[in-house]
Amino acid sequence: MFWNRRHFLTLCGLSAIASVIPASTIATANPPAILKPPRLKVGDTVGLINPSSPIEQEDIDYARKELAALGLNVKLGTHLLDEYGYLAGQDADRAADVNAMFADRSVQALLTMRGGWGCSRILPLLNYELIRSNPKIIMGYSDITSLLLAIYARSGIITFHGPVATSTWNPFSVNYVKRLLLDAEPVRMQNPPLTRPQTITGGKARGQLVGGNLSVLSAMVGSAYLPDWENKILFVEEIGEDIYRVDRMLTQLKLAGILDKISGFIFAECTRCEAGEGDEPSLSLPQVLSDWIRPLGIPAWYGSAIGHIKDKFTVPVGVEVEIDANLGIIQLLEPAVG
Incomplete structure (x- = not known):
């Protein structure tokens, strides 16, 4: 089992190490x-x-x-x-x-x-x-x-x-590991049968594919360890977070200006993300995604095979891709390894 990140981020905030970050870690204007x-x-x-x-x-x-x-x-x-x-x-x-x-x-x-x-x-x-x-x-x-x-x-x-x-x-996950890392294929990532993606905003977009776990990424905002988000395709995934927490993290990305820079968005899987306890009022995850992502007017969908699930893609961070939000497909435009 993975440790429950919500407790870690509460008890062990990044402020504990901020004082030891040397000046040399400040991001440069020109990324490598x-x-x-x-x-x-x-x-x-x-x-x-x-x-x-x-x-x-x-x-x-x-x-x-x-x-x-x-x-x-x-x-x-x-x-x-x-x-x-x-x-x-x-x-x-x-x-x-x-x-x-x-x-x-x-x-x-x-x-x-x-x-x-x-x-x-x-x-x-x-x-x-x-x-x-x-x-x-x-x-x-x-x-x-x-x-x-x-x-x-x-x-x-x-x-x-x-x-x-x-x-x-398992065979699904190993297949993508092998094809990307050993065979150097510019693979087409398409969900396994019976796991149909849900389109938020249709269309196609191109850009460098960048992202990861939503709570980890949102906690890094303001640090010198994130890339420029201009024209990136952002993918995120999450596990075990109440919907209001997912809302809060997406709000952070919006307030930080990240969502306004990207050219495409994929919310992969939100595994065991609940509305709340008992009869507490809550938005649904589709409502939250509609509030924050649909107004961006960029191709976007929910339900890609990325994250805390058994059948998962191997996703190269930084490779040029084309996404199709109507079909929920990620197509690499180049091999991820040399």
Whole structure:
């Protein structure tokens, strides 16, 4: 189970680390040129890192088995099994594992173990120049959103919103991992049968696909670790949040000017997002999306296979795509890896 993020964001706000962010982390006016990481090949080594919440040895054993089925070897991060309360070790140690895996020439990709909470705490401790000098695939979702967005924004490397090591590596999900990361296909992402997307505003749009977990992304607003949103296709997903909280997070994106810049919008899945307790009055999720997204007049839909679900796409953050909001389809316009 993922830790309940609403408690983490309440108790462990980013203000706790704001005082240690060095001046060098302030975003530059000119973002770095986009780099594609090299594709994976059978026999390559994947470095396992755990920048969020604690895991157990059985999680590592499971990851080894699933990656071996893809013909991939594994190298373990030094602090993979560390624990510090609800964190997978001290901030400096978790950041050191990320930096070390990017610097390690024997490692061709990084896979995060799980989500939870903790990635945002290590963002000021990452060596973005080192990462840009050693572009590699890095993949995960949920709390890993902040790591993916920061590396994309600060290092210019395409990152991957997809399964973590402890995810369900079923045929649907593995198919997209393989086609994007090993076969370098410009894939067409279409939901599995019986999961029909719901159009908010029809039409097609093109742009760089960027996004992740809604609560993590909204908590990063105002930091130096988000990209420029002009003409981006924004995708978000969420789990276990009351509808009014989803409303609040979308309101934050609107007030920050993000929603007014994007050229397309995908609300993937809101898993176990409830209206409220008992007879409390509430808006529905479609009402909230209609209030905030429909007035933008951009192609948008709800229900893409992204997020806290078993059958999930691997979504490249930063790749040019064309979306069709009438059909709920994401078409990559280029391979995501080199």
